[in-house]
Amino acid sequence: MRIRPSLLALATLLTGVLAAPDLLVPGLMAQERPAQERSAQERPARNERPAQHSDEAQAAGPGVLRLLPPDAVSSKEITVDGRTIAYTATAGTLPLFDQSGERTASVYYTAYIAKGADAGRRPITFAFNGGPGAASAYLNLGVVGPRIAEFGADNRDGSAVRLVDNPDTWFAFTDLVMIDPIGTGWSRTAKPDAANGFWGVRSDASVMAKVIALYVARNSRGASPKYLLGESYGGFRAAKVAGTLQHEQGIVTSGIIMLSPLLETSFQWGGSQTALGAALHFPTLAAAEMDRTKSFTPEKLAEAERFALTDYLSGLAGPRPSGEKAKSLYGRIAELTGLKIDVVEKSRGWVRNAYLNHLRDLGVTVSSYDATFAVPDPYPESDRRRGSDPILDGFTRALSGAYVAYARDELGFKTDMTYNLLAGEVASKWEWGDRREQPGVSDDLRELLSQTPSFRLLVAHGRTDLVTPYGVSRYVLDHLPEIGGPNRVQLKLYRGGHMFYFNPDSRHAFAQEAKSFYQAEP
DSSP states (O other): OOOOHHHHHHTOOOOOOOSSGGGOSGGGTSOOOOHHHHTTSOOOOTTOOOOOOSOHHHHHOSGGGGGOOOOEEEEEEEEETTEEEEEEEEEEEEEEEOTTSOEEEEEEEEEEEEOSTTGGGSOEEEEEOOTTTBOTHHHIIIIISSEEEEETTTTOOGGGEEEEEOTTOGGGTSEEEEEOOTTSBTOEESSGGGGGGGOBHHHHHHHHHHHHHHHHHHTTOTTSOEEEEEETHHHHHHHHHHHHIIIIIOOOOSEEEEESOOOBGGGTSSGGGSHHHHHHHHHHHHHHHHHHTTOOOHHHHHHHHHHIIIIIHHHHHSSOOOHHHHHHHHHHHHHHHOOOHHHHHHTTTOOHHHHHHHHHHTTEEEETTEEEEEEEOSOTTSSSOOSOOTTTTTGGGHHHHHHHHHIIIIIOOOOOSOOBSBOHHHHHTOBOOOTTSOOBSHHHHHHHHHHOTTOEEEEEEETTOSSSOHHHHHHHHHTSOOOSOTTSEEEEEESSSTTGGGSHHHHHHHHHHHHHHHHSOO
């Protein structure tokens, strides 16, 4: 999940070294509690509920961390495809310390671990969302967890949200650890002004890698194949974390699953204003119009993709076309987008905004996260698009309250701290690093593919997502060198947008692809 583009623009979009000098050594960012603190609350044996303590505030840590209770551990089971799986659910925190032994922060996580003889060798997936500034409740209650959120009869009413067993939970083939980065969920620093030190590409990757290493060590998961799952900026984060895990923690990742990822910011930050960027965005507009008119076929989408990188790209990049050439180009754009040819000609083929305004003329406004998700225009008298995003600021906001209730009533984690589903402050203060070049992860992916022969990558997109258009990912992946087998890097498309998993059919199809990905031979 990403914070909306306007917030990301404040950070100069959809991840630095730490500011505090005593936190500059990555290996000392997160570690086992000092002996004097561990004695107050030893970690319980696997699958056992921790003992209660008279001074829970002292166990939790200083400042606002006093509001965090001890880890809540419970035994549960779920039936998937006729098979009942017994598992342990843990809602808890992992501590971060500085070099003086003072607790600086706590990172909240939710873990689902299968019981059984092979539990210690089962694949384990560490999952996080993006933003930067989004909590893992999106992935947890929207895609992979054993419980999933439904939003009423049409699956878009936040007031009707309820949790049900997830028939497509990934827990059927991998253990899951959902992590909330600092400033999201219930992950906090002891001192408010210390949070900025965690909000950057490099510092975030280093902290997340250490948190994963700490979980692996505490829970004896060294023998398990380890995967990363990241949505949106979380996909960018996953590539950075995988490299950092390998270099700083000695943990090699078996694979990464990216959901609607941000891969190269050069195609996102104003990318639709360059000829190549506009061409990579164009198939999403064509897909949206096909879905809107119920005329979608894979063949038509493939044709739109070919047009985008041939006639459309050269038409935008070259001199303004005229005569029959202009008529042919603009006519084809109009045919694929549903726009009138005079509108296309006026914009000279740069039609992203024209397409959104065209839908407003029909009395609706659509989400940038899914160009087919339409609601009545709340400002029909305005001459420009106004208002909040109908998905990001609409029904999905109910995930926050749903997760709080889930954690308290089903997992037993009870705190009065506010759960931050989307933290705009994190996005606005994010440190992207050297601004002389646009941040990206193409180099990171090349290194991962080259250094680990068994490493694999699965990238999943909704075809009508205007925030992280799938065309960008296709372009990036197509330009990676062919290292190893042809299936090491895969791109899969689904009906829907950035959070296509709210469509039950798309969620099911994605789960089946993920299962095949995990079970494939390296």
